[in-house]
Amino acid sequence: MKFSERLHQKLQPIWRQNHAHPFVKEMGEGTLDKEAFRFFMVQDYLYLIEYSKLFALGAVKAENVQQMETFASLLHSTMNEEMALHRQYAKKFDITHDELENAQPSPITLAYTRYMLYEAQNGTIAELVAALLPCMWSYWEIGKELNEIPGAAKHDLYGEWIQMYSSEEFGQLATWCIDLLDQAAEGKSEPELYKLEEIFLNTTRYEFMFWDMAYYQQMWPMDQSFDGKKR
Numbered sequence: 001m002k003f004s005e006r007l008h009q010k011l012q013p014i015w016r017q018n019h020a021h022p023f024v025k026e027m028g029e030g031t032l033d034k035e036a037f038r039f040f041m042v043q044d045y046l047y048l049i050e051y052s053k054l055f056a057l058g059a060v061k062a063e064n065v066q067q068m069e070t071f072a073s074l075l076h077s078t079m080n081e082e083m084a085l086h087r088q089y090a091k092k093f094d095i096t097h098d099e100l101e102n103a104q105p106s107p108i109t110l111a112y113t114r115y116m117l118y119e120a121q122n123g124t125i126a127e128l129v130a131a132l133l134p135c136m137w138s139y140w141e142i143g144k145e146l147n148e149i150p151g152a153a154k155h156d157l158y159g160e161w162i163q164m165y166s167s168e169e170f171g172q173l174a175t176w177c178i179d180l181l182d183q184a185a186e187g188k189s190e191p192e193l194y195k196l197e198e199i200f201l202n203t204t205r206y207e208f209m210f211w212d213m214a215y216y217q218q219m220w221p222m223d224q225s226f227d228g229k230k231r
C-alpha cells in the first residue's frame, strides 16, 4: 500500500469531520452566513501568503530540477490564481484593499501557518510535503464532493469557490504532491514514517480548526470585553 493511502485510510475519521463541518456543509447548501465566509476569506488570504512560502522552501529543498519547477509553478498558481479568487471575493463582499492588507491573523491562522513553516524550514523535503499536503488534498476532495450537489457550483456566492477547488487543473497539483510524498517516503524507516504521519495528522487537525475558526469568527477571546462568562 502506498504511504499516502495508509495516511488517508488511517485519518478517515478526522478527514470525514472536515467534510461534515457546518461551514463546508452550508457552503454546499448555499446557506452559509455571509459574515462567516467574509471572515474566512480575509483569514485565508493571510493563510495563503504564509502557505506560499512552503512552496518557495520546497524549491530550495527540491532534489532535482523537475521538482524545483513544479514547486515554482505551485508558488505561482497560489499567488496568482488562488489569491486572485480571494481578491475577486473581496470585491464581492466589500472588503477593501486596506482591510485585506492590514488584516491581523486569528490565533488559529497564526498557529497553523507557523506550525507548517516550522516543519518546512527545519525538516526534510518529505516533512515539508507532509505538512502542506492535507491543505491541498482535503480542499480537492471537498471541492469535488460539493460539486456533486445540484446547483452548488452555480451558487451566486459560493459557486466560484467550488468550481476552483473541484477543477481538474487543481486536482493535478494535488496529485503531484501526493506522488511526491510517496516517492519521498520510499525506503524510510518506521520511526521516520511515524514522524511524517504525525505532521500530516496535525495539519489535518488544523484544517478542521480553520473551518471552525471561520464559522464562529474567532479572534483572540481577550480582545472582546470580558463578560465574566465561562468560555
Ligand SMILES: Cc1ncc(C[n+]2csc(CCO)c2C)c(N)n1
Pocket: 044, 047, 048, 051, 074, 077, 078, 082, 135, 136, 137, 139, 140, 173, 207, 210
Ligand atoms: C486553510 C486552507 N486550507 C487549504 C486551502 C487550499 N489551498 C491553499 S494553497 C493550495 C495550493 C494550490 O494553490 C490550496 C489547495 C486554503 N486555501 N486554505
